[in-house]
Amino acid sequence: MFIDFRSDTVTKPTPLMLEAMMNAKVGDDVFGEDPSINELESIASNMFGMESALFCPSGTMTNQIAIKGHTQPGDEVICDETAHVYQYEGGGIAFNSGASVKLLPGDLGRITAEQILSAINPDDVHKPHSSLVCLENTSNRGGGSCYDFEAIKKIYTVCKELNLKLHLDGARLFNALVAKNETPLQYGELFDSISVCLSKSLGCPVGSLLLGKKEFIKKARRIRKVFGGGMRQAGFLAAAGIYALHNHVNRLTEDHCHAKQIAEAISKKEFVQKVLPVETNIIIFELNNSISAPALVAKLKGQDILGYAISPNRVRLVLHLDIKKEMVEKTITIIKSL
Numbered sequence: 001m002f003i004d005f006r007s008d009t010v011t012k013p014t015p016l017m018l019e020a021m022m023n024a025k026v027g028d029d030v031f032g033e034d035p036s037i038n039e040l041e042s043i044a045s046n047m048f049g050m051e052s053a054l055f056c057p058s059g060t061m062t063n064q065i066a067i068k069g070h071t072q073p074g075d076e077v078i079c080d081e082t083a084h085v086y087q088y089e090g091g092g093i094a095f096n097s098g099a100s101v102k103l104l105p106g107d108l109g110r111i112t113a114e115q116i117l118s119a120i121n122p123d124d125v126h127k128p129h130s131s132l133v134c135l136e137n138t139s140n141r142g143g144g145s146c147y148d149f150e151a152i153k154k155i156y157t158v159c160k161e162l163n164l165k166l167h168l169d170g171a172r173l174f175n176a177l178v179a180k181n182e183t184p185l186q187y188g189e190l191f192d193s194i195s196v197c198l199s200k201s202l203g204c205p206v207g208s209l210l211l212g213k214k215e216f217i218k219k220a221r222r223i224r225k226v227f228g229g230g231m232r233q234a235g236f237l238a239a240a241g242i243y244a245l246h247n248h249v250n251r252l253t254e255d256h257c258h259a260k261q262i263a264e265a266i267s268k269k270e271f272v273q274k275v276l277p278v279e280t281n282i283i284i285f286e287l288n289n290s291i292s293a294p295a296l297v298a299k300l301k302g303q304d305i306l307g308y309a310i311s312p313n314r315v316r317l318v319l320h321l322d323i324k325k326e327m328v329e330k331t332i333t334i335i336k337s338l
């Protein structure tokens with residue numbers, strides 16, 4: 001059997017999560033009548049101290065709805081050059097919102113208030129209107145790196161002063177909260193909208209949440225319908241989300257601990273150039289010229305370990321709910337033997 005480190009999206013619902021799903025009370029959510037979705041949205045918005053929440057099929061959809069809701073065609077969105085919203089959402093910012101993007105070279109996916117300040121266009125008819133900043137925490141391409149909360153506060157201040165909206169792509173925000181010992185409430189205070197994935201490290205089969213002010217989520221609900229994301233008896237999925245928020249958050253420290261142990265073994269291999277700092281559940285390492293990333297991934301596959309070549313010389317491994325202690329031990333033994 002493979003040990004699958006390709007992504008934290010590969011998890012299957014646990015028996016208890018499935019039981020919660022089977023017992024869900026459901027209704028038509030487009031009519032606002034699904035009790036499980038209403039409950040999930042209310043649990044999440046209370047958790048973050050935000051007014052309202054919207055359950056969506058994917059994190060791409062919650063991000064794209066937020067961008068659409070915060071911008072006008074022709075506006076400019078500011079984000080890191082590796083940001084998921086730009087690199088991995090199929091050109092959605094242009095397609096859905098008709099907005100342009102200013103990419104900033106961040107530090108492992110993290111951009112600073114100073115960078116943002118100098119990227120905001122002056123009020124000049126020649127320039128696109130800078131209207132939105134998107135942050136990503138944790139940063140996927142940054143190897144699961146986390147922002148310092150103080151750095152986010154500075155960004156918040158710049159956005160407030162210059163009247164830009166601030167969106168968080170928090171696909172793995174719970175990993176950051178657990179790693180940095182922060183609370184959802186702190187984040188709820190600073191962002192105009194937050195997207196969190198339930199289908200990543202929280203182990204749900206489907207689903208993401210968009211959080212924001214009441215008026216904004218009302219608008220988001222309309223955009224979700226336009227995007228084709230209005231679901232009916234999706235309370236079966238929301239029940240998994242409720243279960244995950246109650247049971248799968250604290251355990252993330254286990255994944256983080258496993259990631260550090262595996263990274264330690266990887267860093268000792270002579271074919272490894274460097275390992276990006278491991279702060280959460282993602283390990284990204286760079287190879288020297290002795291082997292390419294696809295070749296190493298193939299070699300690992302021969303030993304029943306699945307990883308992902310994210311570039312010709314970089315490999316990514318992601319820890320998650322379905323990777324248990326014994327599997328981590330086995331993986332470390334195999335890495336040592338390579």
Ligand SMILES: *Cc1c(COP(=O)(O)O)cnc(C)c1O
Nearest residue numbers: 058059060061084136140169171
């Ligand atoms: C996975 C991910 C998303 C959303 O992806 P979906 O597969 O559409 O749910 C958004 N941002 C980041 C950083 C991600 O890793």
